[in-house]
Amino acid sequence: MEEIQIEQIRPDLTWRIRHEVMYPDLPLEAIKLANDDEGIHFGLFTNNQLTSVVSVFNKANVYQFRKFATIIESQGKGYGSLLLDHIINYVKGFGAIKLWCNARVSAIPFYNKFGFVQTDNFSTNNGINFVIMELELNN
Secondary structure, X not given: OOOEEEEEEOHHHHHHXXXXXXXXXXXXXXXXXXXXXXXXXEEEEEOOEEEEEEEEEEEOOEEEEEEEEEOHHHOOOOXXXXXXXXXXXXXXXXXXXXXXXXXXXXXXXXHHOOOOEEEEEEEEEOOEEEEXXXXXXXX
16 A cells, blocks of 8 residues: 655755656756745655655745646656645645645646636746646635
8 A cells, every 4th residue: 555645855855856847958956946945845755755846935924836746657646636735734724815836837727626716927937838826715
């Protein structure tokens, strides 16, 4: 039986998966965030193997998550859903009023399942289209 754990991790533990999954053709430096040290980073482990990562940043009671990635061979197995559920509950516990992200346009249906609503704020970065998606909390 598969053992799944979600834990807070150091920022540098997110870098390998961010790089492999999100921007494998760019240098490793490209996936490091200037404010990584200010974030709270979570890792989902399957059988003690780091499988999914996400980084959460807070300004007042508004939280943003960034660099949400699951290793390619483990995508589509529900790990991202477990990790997103975890961070939604985590920020609710701190009285968050909103959780938001810059989502890849291709991931809109995934975030819709959790109640995220897309805004009119679209952008393109490294040839990938993004939209800001928001989840209102604790109202």
